[in-house]
Amino acid sequence: MRAYLNMKKLLALLALVVLVPVFVRSLNPSLNDEVLGLIVFKADIQDPKGKLASWNEDDDSPCNWVGLKCNPRSSRVTELNLDGFSLSGRVGKGLLQLQFLRKLSLANNNLTGSVSPNIARVDNLRVIDLSENNLSGVIPEDFFRQCGSLRVISLARNKFSGKIPKSLSSCSTLASINFSSNQLSGSFPPGIWSLNGLRSVDLSDNLLEGEIPQGIEGLNNLRAINLQKNRFSGQVPNGIGSCLLLRTIDLSENSFSGSLPGTMQKLTLCSYLNLHRNSFTGEVPQWIGEMKSLETLDLSTNKFSGQLPSSFGNLQSLKFLNFSANGISGSLPDSMVHCTSLQSLDFSQNSMTGNLPAWIFKSDLQEVSLSEKKLGGSITASTPSSTANAGQNLQVLDLSHNSFSGEIASSIGVLSSLKIMNLSRNSLVGPIPVTIGELKFLDNLDLSQNQLNGSIPLEIGGAFSLRELRLEKNNLGGNIPTSIENFSSLTTLILSQNRLTGQIPAAVAKLINLQNVDMSFNNLTGGLPKQLANIPNLVSFNISHNNLQGELPAGGFFNTISPSSVSGNPSLCGSAVNKSCPAVLPKPIVLNPNSSSETIPGSLPSNLSHKRIILSISALIAIGAAAVIVVGVIAITVLNLRVRSSTSRSAAVLTFSAGDDFSRSPTTDNNSGKLVMFSGDPDFSTGAHALLNKDCELGRGGFGAVYRTVLRDGRPVAIKKLTVSSLVKSQEEFEREVKKLGKVRHDNLVTLEGYYWTPSLQLLIYEFVSGGSLYKHLHEGSGGNFLSWNERFNIILGTAKSLAHLHQHNIIHYNIKSSNVLIDSSGEPKVADFGLARLLPMLDRYVLSSKIQSALGYMAPEFACKTVKITEKCDVYGFGVLVLEVVTGKRPVEYMEDDVVVLCDMVRGALEEGRVEECVDGRLQGSFPAEEAIPVMKLGLICTSQVPSNRPDMGEVVNILELIRCPSEDQEELV
Structure with a gap:
């Protein structure tokens, strides 16, 4: 009823605003039409976070409302800024009442629908920003017909389609146009070049095509042009060099061709030039050295050829230079030693030759990529000496896929900031220098496909930040060093096709983040450490073609390992190699006839001690069983x-x-x-x-x-x-x-x-908690005395908060179930039996399985795997089952006449079939908000993920639940 009255009131206000504003003012002079217009605007949108709560229709003036600014003299609204308010709905006509509005900004919301052509007709409007919404449709052709004083228009990051209106050219006052990240199509609107006051134009990330028309030379105020990620073709307009104030040019990811216009050398103020991924041809022009303000120059993935001109040494402001994937030949000019500001250099995938320039390590470069070229010579001759301070800032060094020879210099350790070093696919020889271990920040080390020999140094463990280590296809021998246990973040370990010997160290099992391991084609021997089954995130583990023996680890990834990953090891056994392992039987017990005649537990009478007796296994078992029974009865x-x-x-x-x-x-x-x-x-x-x-x-x-x-x-x-x-x-x-x-x-x-x-x-x-257990409330309630939705949600939230609090104190509950959640006299949940496993001498999961996790259905799957670490994620799993139990009113496992129904599987199946709402406890009889119940069930399913790392932390669960609970006025009526 209340909602009906509110709607009637809003409809009446709309009629007053749109039909008879003058009549209204004559009847009630205090009634402000700007207030009415804004209230009507508010009626067309949804405000889930209550940001517009201060907008009161009974106010005489809106000047104190959030998001508004007024002229202090006239008290007229001059600015409406609702950026990031999480609003949805449509932009209605109520804004037309704001005749003195100068700035309208509704960016970063979820507004939908089309844009009204009348908005731009407000006489005083200077700025329109509707970016980052879900507005769609075609921009009306007459949108810009009467744009008054409009200077800035941004419709970026929406879903507009169709062509850019030709009427855009009639907005002579426009200084900034941003239509980026939409689905606009058609050709470049030539009328844009007639806007003499234009300072920036951004049409990037659309579907525009065709050639760029001439006429740009008239834009004397243009500072930035961005046309990247479109389908433009042809040549760059020759008149671009007349825009002397240009500072940013981005034409990347199009189909431009031909050579660069020579007039561009006049753009001495340009600091950013990006022509990446086009089809430009010809030699790199000498005149680029005249663009002395350049800080970023990206000409990558084109068809430039010839040598790099020595004039590049004039670019002393240059920070980022990318010429990758072209046809550049020759060597890097020595004059580039003068590019003292250079931070990133990428000339990979070219045809350059010669030696590695020594100035690379004498500069302040942070990233160097010269991969897939024809460079040769010795890296040692170019690397800095151990006493030099140069190279201290270098973070990325990629010299892969070249023809470098010689040894890796031991002075490589002075590159103390190095994070990525890729020297793969060269002809390097000699040992891996022990100074590699001095690179404390090294994240990725790739020395694969060289001719390195010697052993992997023990000192390599000093590079403890490693995430990827690739040493395959070399001549490395010796043992795998145990110091690799220091690589706690390692995800990739590739050592294949070497001459490594010895056993796979148990230290590998400590690397819990490992995902990909390849030790194939070596001479490794011995058995596999059983602890390898503890690694939780393994995706591949290739140990084929070695001399390993014994039984494969059981559990985890190794239960499903591919046969090809273990082939070529004749002495390995297990299901993956289709070879059963021989039974390991204890040797017969031999009693020494010369032993002492003292009676000890399990010894024979002294009159028989002079005989040597060998007992069979079956006899031992029988004797042992009898002894156990007797001792047990006595005990x-x-x-x-x-x-x-x-x-x-x-x-x-x-x-x-x-x-x-x-x-x-x-x-x-x-x-x-x-x-x-x-x-x-x-x-x-x-x-x-x-x-x-x-x-x-x-x-x-x-x-x-x-x-x-x-x-x-x-x-x-x-x-x-x-x-x-x-x-x-x-x-x-x-x-x-x-x-x-x-x-x-x-x-x-x-x-x-x-x-x-x-x-x-x-x-x-x-x-003492008087209200009984949650189990009794859910499954043993009588009559109409059952939990409402609001009570159930509060129980779920309170339980989540308690578990999050326990986990903050490093306490794992281990025994989450509805009988351990008690309800106090005010209906609040209180979790019991927490942390009792800490009283046991050791965490024996089988004891826990039988003693603590006695309630079937709550136990996380890792309890069944002896080698998987038990963590707080076990509580998260039990909580997820509890959530589903509370919402559905069903037990975690229910036994039917001819079937067993597992609650998690039932809800997950219903979700996949689009009928998850049917799972809600029928006793609620529709008196629950679906917008809360369904997300809560989905959260429960996420918490019961089979993979522990996929389950959220309880702190995250609390945050999610608090977001699900919407602060609606009608909430109490729903529950």
């Missing part, structure tokens, strides 16, 4: 007696007050214990009797049973009696870990208030 009997005794004693001490010495002092005596409360009085009113009373039991989980009892002050608490005593750490470590957990406080975490310790009994004391 259980003894433990039962001890537990009964210790439980009684422990229960008694719980009734002691905090003032007793025994409750303050740590002890390891079985007859006493230690009770610690982190705050408040630790005394219990009902004592430990409650712990043994089934009537007070709240539930049981993987760690133990939980009971309710009451403190002396009447406050209830929940006490967890651990049933994993055999796995619990020592008292000192137990107390240290519990105290850490006690310090972790969050509104959505169940507070750990204290603990009790004896060697045979451990208790954890928690706050």
Whole structure:
């Protein structure tokens, strides 16, 4: 009803603005038509972030509204700037009421529809900026018919199509035109050259074609022209040299041809000239040296030929020079030593010859690429000496695919800033210099396809920033150095086609970022380290044609490794090579007849010790099984007696007050214990009797049973009696870990208030949460008492915040499930049982699988793989399942009569078929916002990705959930 009344009000305002503005003013002189126009404009758009909340239709003036500026004398709106407000919708006619508007900027929004031809007709309008929206359609032909005082027009980065209107030439006051990144077609509008005041024109990234018309010489004020990424052809207009103020020329990625017009030498103020990817021909003109203001010169991917003129030495302001992919011959002129500002030099893919210029390493160059040429000679002769300071700024050195010979100079280590070094495909000989290890910032090292010999130096590990290491097709021998374990960021390791020997070091398994490994065609021996299966992101691992033996690693990538990647190793076994591995049986046990006659566990009677007895495997198994059974029966009997005794004693001490010495002092005596409360009085009113009373039991989980009892002050608490005593750490470590957990406080975490310790009994004391578990609310609710959408969303968000808080404190929950999410009296979620795995002596995933992750469906797939590292991403997986459970109201795994339904698979299938909305809990009966429920389910599916690295962090999950929850006024009605 409210929305209906608002719409009626807006329609009435529209009628007033468009039909009878004069009549309105006569009836109510205080009513400002600019206010009305802006309110009508606002009615045509959506404002999801509430940026225009200050726009109030009851105000007498809009001058205090956000995004507006007014003339202080007349109080008339002169500027409307709503850049980046995330607005959508259409640009309506309400703006026509702003007759004194000088600047209209609606850039970087999501506005759609076409553009009205009337906007440019506002008499005082100087600037129109509608860039970075989704406006479409054809620019109306009469858009520029009456453009008044318009000086700047930008429609860049939209979806406009069709031709540029010819009426553009009637805007004689235009100084800047930007129609870039649209889908405009047709020819270059010749009328543009008649705009004498034009300072910049940008038509880049469109579908314009044909030749550029003559007449540009009349633009005496032109500073910049950008026509890149179109389909222009023909020659550059000869008159371009008359535009003496030109500073930027970008004609790249077109089909221009012919030679460059000689008049361009007059453009002495030009600092940027980009002609990349065209079809220009002829020799590089000598006169380019006259354009002394050039800072960027890119003539790459053309058909220039001949030698580079010595006049390039005059370009002392030049910073970036790119002549790659041309037909340049000869050598780089020595005069370029005077290009003292040069930072980047690229002459790759040419036909240049000669030696590497020595001045390259004596300058302040940062990037040098001279690959795929015909350069020769020795690199050593050109590299700087170890005492020189030159080359300190060089970051990229690419001399690949040439004919360089000789050794790599040891002085290469002085290039301390080097990030990329590519010397591949040359004729280099000798060893890899140990000084490579001094390049601490080196990211990519490629020395492949040379004739290098010797071994890979151990010192190479000093280049710890390496991400790619390529040494294939050389004559390298020796072992793979263990120092490669320093390359923690390494993604690519290619060592194939060398003479490497020895084993593949286990250090390789520490490189968890590895994706591509090739060690094929070497002389490697020994077995493969089993830890290789721990590398999570492997895409390829080629070890073919070596002398490796034994069983392939099991798990991870190696479960699906290609047979061709392991071929040529006759002694390897496993499914990938279609060869079963021989059973590894223990040798028979041989008892030494000369051994001592003392009785030890498992020894034979002394009267038989003089005989040498060999027991078969089957006999050993039978004897062992019998012994285990006997010992087990005895142990259980003894433990039962001890537990009964210790439980009684422990229960008694719980009734002691905090003032007793025994409750303050740590002890390891079985007859006493230690009770610690982190705050408040630790005394219990009902004592430990409650712990043994089934009537007070709240539930049981993987760690133990939980009971309710009451403190002396009447406050209830929940006490967890651990049933994993055999796995619990020592008292000192137990107390240290519990105290850490006690310090972790969050509104959505169940507070750990204290603990009790004896060697045979451990208790954890928690706050009591009265509302029951999320599991009961979802699956055991009765009648109409079920969770609303708003309650479910808050539970999901609160749980996410609690997990993010745990992860910030380096605590992994390990046991996310709906029975461990409790609901307090106000409906807020509180996550329980967090961090209890820290109490175990080691992280045994099989113990966790059976004890902690007992609820089927929540366990991350990496728990099934013994070699994959368990991280916070396991919690993210369990949280993702929980999200789907909360939204759908279904259990993670449900057993039907003849089928088993896995919740993740069901929702993922529904999403692929476009019916994910059907998965929402039917009890909500449509009373949920689809714009929230569907993104939440998609987030749940992302969290349950099979690959841990694809799951988001919990901090990111919280941010996503907060973005999904829209601050709508009608939200409460939906839930």
